Amino acid sequence: MPVNSTHYLFLSLLLFSIGIMGTLMRRNAIIIFMCIELMLNSVNLLLVSFSKLFADPNAQIFVFFIMVVAAAEVAVGLAIIVMMYRKVHSVDINILNRLKH
Amino acid sequence: MNLYDTLFWFLSAVSVGCALGVILSRNPVNSVLFLVLTFVSISGHYILMNAQFLFIVNLIVYTGAIMVLFLFVIMLMNLNADVEPQKGQLVQLAGVVSGGVLFLVLLAAVKTASPVPIDKASIDIGLITNLGKVLFKDFVLPFEISSVLFLSAMIGAVVIGKKEESTPLPSGE
Numbered sequence: 001m002p003v004n005s006t007h008y009l010f011l012s013l014l015l016f017s018i019g020i021m022g023t024l025m026r027r028n029a030i031i032i033f034m035c036i037e038l039m040l041n042s043v044n045l046l047l048v049s050f051s052k053l054f055a056d057p058n059a060q061i062f063v064f065f066i067m068v069v070a071a072a073e074v075a076v077g078l079a080i081i082v083m084m085y086r087k088v089h090s091v092d093i094n095i096l097n098r099l100k101h
Numbered sequence: 102m103n104l105y106d107t108l109f110w111f112l113s114a115v116s117v118g119c120a121l122g123v124i125l126s127r128n129p130v131n132s133v134l135f136l137v138l139t140f141v142s143i144s145g146h147y148i149l150m151n152a153q154f155l156f157i158v159n160l161i162v163y164t165g166a167i168m169v170l171f172l173f174v175i176m177l178m179n180l181n182a183d184v185e186p187q188k189g190q191l192v193q194l195a196g197v198v199s200g201g202v203l204f205l206v207l208l209a210a211v212k213t214a215s216p217v218p219i220d221k222a223s224i225d226i227g228l229i230t231n232l233g234k235v236l237f238k239d240f241v242l243p244f245e246i247s248s249v250l251f252l253s254a255m256i257g258a259v260v261i262g263k264k265e266e267s268t269p270l271p272s273g274e
Contacts, residue, residue, distance in 0.1 A: 002105075004217055005214070005216055006214060007109065009211050010208070010211075011116065011117070013204060013208060013211070014117055015117065015120055017207075018123075018200070019120070020199070021200030022124030024199060025124060025188060025192075026188070027188050028129060028180070030171065030174065030175060031123075031124075031129060033171075034133065034136050035123070037136070037167070041139070041163070048227075049146075052226070052227070057226045057227075057235045060154070060155055060232055061239075061240050064155065064158065064236070067158060067159070069247075070167070071166065071251075071254075075257075076257050076261065078258075079257070079258040080261055083262060085178055086264075
Protein backbone atom coordinates (compact mmCIF):
# COMPACT_ATOMS: atom_id res chain seq x y z
CA MET A 1 0.00 0.00 0.00
CA PRO A 2 1.75 3.18 -1.14
CA VAL A 3 2.03 6.09 1.24
CA ASN A 4 -0.89 8.51 0.94
CA SER A 5 -2.42 11.38 2.83
CA THR A 6 -4.05 9.13 5.42
CA HIS A 7 -0.68 7.86 6.59
CA TYR A 8 0.50 11.38 7.35
CA LEU A 9 -2.81 12.08 9.09
CA PHE A 10 -2.40 9.06 11.35
CA LEU A 11 1.24 9.80 12.06
CA SER A 12 0.44 13.39 13.08
CA LEU A 13 -2.44 12.19 15.24
CA LEU A 14 -0.18 9.68 16.97
CA LEU A 15 2.51 12.28 17.68
CA PHE A 16 -0.13 14.74 18.93
CA SER A 17 -1.64 12.14 21.26
CA ILE A 18 1.80 11.25 22.59
CA GLY A 19 2.28 14.95 23.34
CA ILE A 20 -1.04 15.06 25.19
CA MET A 21 -0.11 11.95 27.18
CA GLY A 22 3.23 13.48 28.14
CA THR A 23 1.57 16.70 29.21
CA LEU A 24 -0.82 14.79 31.47
CA MET A 25 1.72 12.30 32.79
CA ARG A 26 4.72 14.33 33.80
CA ARG A 27 5.20 16.77 36.64
CA ASN A 28 8.35 18.46 35.43
CA ALA A 29 7.41 21.83 33.91
CA ILE A 30 10.19 21.64 31.31
CA ILE A 31 9.08 18.21 30.08
CA ILE A 32 5.51 19.50 29.77
CA PHE A 33 6.83 22.41 27.73
CA MET A 34 8.72 19.98 25.50
CA CYS A 35 5.57 17.92 24.96
CA ILE A 36 3.79 21.10 23.83
CA GLU A 37 6.59 21.61 21.30
CA LEU A 38 6.06 18.04 20.13
CA MET A 39 2.36 18.76 19.54
CA LEU A 40 3.23 21.92 17.58
CA ASN A 41 5.57 19.91 15.41
CA SER A 42 3.00 17.23 14.67
CA VAL A 43 0.64 19.94 13.43
CA ASN A 44 3.45 21.34 11.29
CA LEU A 45 4.00 17.93 9.74
CA LEU A 46 0.32 17.64 8.88
CA LEU A 47 0.26 21.12 7.34
CA VAL A 48 3.28 20.35 5.18
CA SER A 49 1.79 17.09 3.97
CA PHE A 50 -1.46 18.86 3.04
CA SER A 51 0.54 21.57 1.29
CA LYS A 52 2.21 18.83 -0.73
CA LEU A 53 -1.16 17.26 -1.40
CA PHE A 54 -2.93 20.35 -2.72
CA ALA A 55 0.20 21.93 -4.23
CA ASP A 56 -0.41 25.05 -2.17
CA PRO A 57 2.63 26.95 -0.84
CA ASN A 58 0.55 29.01 1.61
CA ALA A 59 0.49 26.12 4.08
CA GLN A 60 4.28 26.04 4.18
CA ILE A 61 4.33 29.78 4.88
CA PHE A 62 1.94 29.05 7.74
CA VAL A 63 4.35 26.44 9.09
CA PHE A 64 7.10 29.03 8.89
CA PHE A 65 5.04 31.45 10.98
CA ILE A 66 4.20 28.71 13.48
CA MET A 67 7.93 28.13 13.92
CA VAL A 68 8.46 31.88 14.41
CA VAL A 69 5.80 32.06 17.10
CA ALA A 70 7.10 28.87 18.73
CA ALA A 71 10.60 30.31 18.96
CA ALA A 72 9.31 33.48 20.65
CA GLU A 73 7.11 31.37 22.95
CA VAL A 74 10.03 29.17 23.99
CA ALA A 75 12.18 32.18 24.83
CA VAL A 76 9.53 33.71 27.10
CA GLY A 77 8.42 30.37 28.57
CA LEU A 78 11.90 29.27 29.51
CA ALA A 79 12.54 32.68 31.06
CA ILE A 80 9.41 32.20 33.19
CA ILE A 81 10.49 28.68 34.20
CA VAL A 82 13.98 29.89 35.15
CA MET A 83 12.46 32.70 37.20
CA MET A 84 10.15 30.27 39.01
CA TYR A 85 13.05 27.92 39.65
CA ARG A 86 14.98 30.80 41.16
CA LYS A 87 12.10 31.61 43.49
CA VAL A 88 10.93 28.18 44.66
CA HIS A 89 13.95 26.00 43.69
CA SER A 90 11.78 23.45 41.91
CA VAL A 91 10.15 22.85 38.54
CA ASP A 92 7.50 20.57 40.01
CA ILE A 93 4.12 21.83 38.84
CA ASN A 94 2.41 20.56 42.01
CA ILE A 95 4.34 23.16 43.97
CA LEU A 96 3.52 25.87 41.44
CA ASN A 97 -0.28 25.60 41.65
CA ARG A 98 -0.93 28.64 43.79
CA LEU A 99 -0.03 31.43 41.34
CA LYS A 100 1.76 33.21 44.16
CA HIS A 101 4.38 32.33 46.68
CA MET B 102 7.49 -1.08 -1.75
CA ASN B 103 9.60 1.69 -3.24
CA LEU B 104 12.20 3.92 -1.66
CA TYR B 105 9.69 6.62 -0.65
CA ASP B 106 7.57 4.15 1.31
CA THR B 107 10.56 2.53 2.97
CA LEU B 108 11.91 5.90 4.09
CA PHE B 109 8.45 6.98 5.26
CA TRP B 110 7.99 3.93 7.45
CA PHE B 111 11.53 4.17 8.81
CA LEU B 112 11.17 7.88 9.67
CA SER B 113 7.71 7.31 11.18
CA ALA B 114 9.06 4.53 13.39
CA VAL B 115 11.91 6.78 14.53
CA SER B 116 9.52 9.68 15.21
CA VAL B 117 7.03 7.68 17.25
CA GLY B 118 9.69 5.72 19.11
CA CYS B 119 11.63 8.82 20.08
CA ALA B 120 8.42 10.67 21.02
CA LEU B 121 7.62 7.79 23.37
CA GLY B 122 11.16 8.06 24.70
CA VAL B 123 10.55 11.73 25.49
CA ILE B 124 7.62 11.03 27.77
CA LEU B 125 8.94 7.78 29.25
CA SER B 126 12.56 8.50 30.13
CA ARG B 127 13.20 9.53 33.72
CA ASN B 128 16.19 11.74 33.07
CA PRO B 129 15.24 15.17 31.58
CA VAL B 130 18.49 15.30 29.59
CA ASN B 131 17.55 12.03 27.87
CA SER B 132 14.12 13.49 27.15
CA VAL B 133 15.68 16.48 25.41
CA LEU B 134 17.96 14.25 23.33
CA PHE B 135 15.00 12.06 22.32
CA LEU B 136 13.08 15.18 21.33
CA VAL B 137 16.02 16.31 19.17
CA LEU B 138 15.90 12.93 17.42
CA THR B 139 12.14 13.30 16.92
CA PHE B 140 12.61 16.71 15.34
CA VAL B 141 15.39 15.41 13.10
CA SER B 142 13.12 12.63 11.87
CA ILE B 143 10.32 15.16 11.24
CA SER B 144 12.85 17.16 9.23
CA GLY B 145 13.48 13.94 7.34
CA HIS B 146 9.77 13.82 6.53
CA TYR B 147 10.02 17.38 5.20
CA ILE B 148 12.90 16.53 2.90
CA LEU B 149 10.97 13.45 1.80
CA MET B 150 8.12 15.76 0.76
CA ASN B 151 10.65 18.07 -0.96
CA ALA B 152 9.95 20.96 1.42
CA GLN B 153 13.59 21.96 1.45
CA PHE B 154 13.12 25.39 3.00
CA LEU B 155 11.17 24.02 5.96
CA PHE B 156 13.65 21.18 6.30
CA ILE B 157 16.53 23.55 6.84
CA VAL B 158 14.49 25.95 8.99
CA ASN B 159 13.26 23.10 11.18
CA LEU B 160 16.78 21.76 11.54
CA ILE B 161 18.31 25.13 12.40
CA VAL B 162 15.54 26.71 14.48
CA TYR B 163 14.13 23.72 16.35
CA THR B 164 16.99 21.28 16.62
CA GLY B 165 19.74 23.86 16.63
CA ALA B 166 18.33 26.72 18.68
CA ILE B 167 15.26 25.73 20.69
CA MET B 168 16.44 22.34 21.88
CA VAL B 169 19.88 23.66 22.80
CA LEU B 170 18.07 26.31 24.84
CA PHE B 171 16.12 23.56 26.64
CA LEU B 172 19.33 21.63 27.22
CA PHE B 173 21.04 24.71 28.63
CA VAL B 174 18.18 25.37 31.04
CA ILE B 175 18.07 21.75 32.22
CA MET B 176 21.81 21.64 32.76
CA LEU B 177 21.69 25.04 34.49
CA MET B 178 19.13 23.70 36.96
CA ASN B 179 21.12 20.50 37.42
CA LEU B 180 18.05 18.29 37.04
CA ASN B 181 18.53 14.53 36.89
CA ALA B 182 16.52 11.39 37.45
CA ASP B 183 16.96 11.46 41.22
CA VAL B 184 15.22 14.76 41.81
CA GLU B 185 12.69 14.18 39.03
CA PRO B 186 9.17 14.45 40.50
CA GLN B 187 6.89 11.57 39.54
CA LYS B 188 3.13 11.49 39.49
CA GLY B 189 1.29 8.61 41.11
CA GLN B 190 0.61 5.47 39.08
CA LEU B 191 -3.10 6.21 38.93
CA VAL B 192 -2.62 9.72 37.58
CA GLN B 193 -0.14 8.46 34.98
CA LEU B 194 -2.55 5.73 33.92
CA ALA B 195 -5.34 8.31 33.66
CA GLY B 196 -3.10 10.47 31.47
CA VAL B 197 -2.29 7.58 29.15
CA VAL B 198 -5.95 6.54 28.95
CA SER B 199 -7.19 10.04 28.17
CA GLY B 200 -4.49 10.54 25.53
CA GLY B 201 -5.32 7.19 24.00
CA VAL B 202 -9.04 7.94 24.02
CA LEU B 203 -8.38 11.27 22.30
CA PHE B 204 -6.31 9.41 19.70
CA LEU B 205 -9.11 6.91 19.11
CA VAL B 206 -11.75 9.62 18.79
CA LEU B 207 -9.69 11.60 16.29
CA LEU B 208 -8.82 8.39 14.44
CA ALA B 209 -12.48 7.50 14.15
CA ALA B 210 -13.21 11.00 12.89
CA VAL B 211 -10.64 10.89 10.07
CA LYS B 212 -10.85 7.18 9.33
CA THR B 213 -13.23 7.70 6.44
CA ALA B 214 -11.10 10.40 4.78
CA SER B 215 -10.45 9.41 1.21
CA PRO B 216 -6.76 8.60 0.71
CA VAL B 217 -5.03 10.81 -1.85
CA PRO B 218 -1.67 9.65 -3.17
CA ILE B 219 1.04 12.00 -2.03
CA ASP B 220 3.33 11.62 -5.02
CA LYS B 221 1.06 13.13 -7.62
CA ALA B 222 1.35 16.73 -6.39
CA SER B 223 3.83 19.15 -7.92
CA ILE B 224 7.38 18.93 -6.63
CA ASP B 225 8.63 22.50 -6.62
CA ILE B 226 6.34 24.26 -4.12
CA GLY B 227 8.69 23.72 -1.19
CA LEU B 228 11.73 25.29 -2.79
CA ILE B 229 13.15 28.50 -1.41
CA THR B 230 12.57 30.40 -4.68
CA ASN B 231 8.87 29.70 -4.68
CA LEU B 232 8.31 30.19 -0.95
CA GLY B 233 10.29 33.44 -0.95
CA LYS B 234 8.09 34.82 -3.70
CA VAL B 235 4.93 33.88 -1.80
CA LEU B 236 6.32 35.19 1.49
CA PHE B 237 7.28 38.59 0.15
CA LYS B 238 4.28 39.02 -2.14
CA ASP B 239 1.31 37.85 -0.08
CA PHE B 240 2.62 37.70 3.48
CA VAL B 241 4.74 40.81 3.83
CA LEU B 242 2.69 42.31 6.65
CA PRO B 243 2.66 39.17 8.85
CA PHE B 244 6.37 38.81 8.19
CA GLU B 245 7.07 42.31 9.46
CA ILE B 246 4.73 41.87 12.41
CA SER B 247 6.59 38.70 13.36
CA SER B 248 9.78 40.75 13.61
CA VAL B 249 8.00 43.03 16.10
CA LEU B 250 6.86 39.90 17.95
CA PHE B 251 10.45 38.69 18.15
CA LEU B 252 11.61 42.03 19.48
CA SER B 253 8.93 42.06 22.18
CA ALA B 254 9.65 38.42 23.07
CA MET B 255 13.33 39.23 23.43
CA ILE B 256 12.62 42.22 25.67
CA GLY B 257 10.12 40.16 27.67
CA ALA B 258 12.58 37.33 28.18
CA VAL B 259 15.24 39.75 29.37
CA VAL B 260 12.85 41.54 31.73
CA ILE B 261 11.47 38.30 33.18
CA GLY B 262 14.81 36.58 33.50
CA LYS B 263 16.61 39.53 35.01
CA LYS B 264 18.00 38.89 38.46
CA GLU B 265 16.15 40.86 41.10
CA GLU B 266 18.13 42.75 43.69
CA SER B 267 18.20 40.82 46.93
CA THR B 268 18.48 43.96 49.02
CA PRO B 269 15.40 46.19 49.16
CA LEU B 270 15.56 49.47 47.36
CA PRO B 271 16.61 52.44 49.50
CA SER B 272 13.81 54.43 51.03
CA GLY B 273 12.59 57.52 49.31
CA GLU B 274 12.11 55.55 46.09
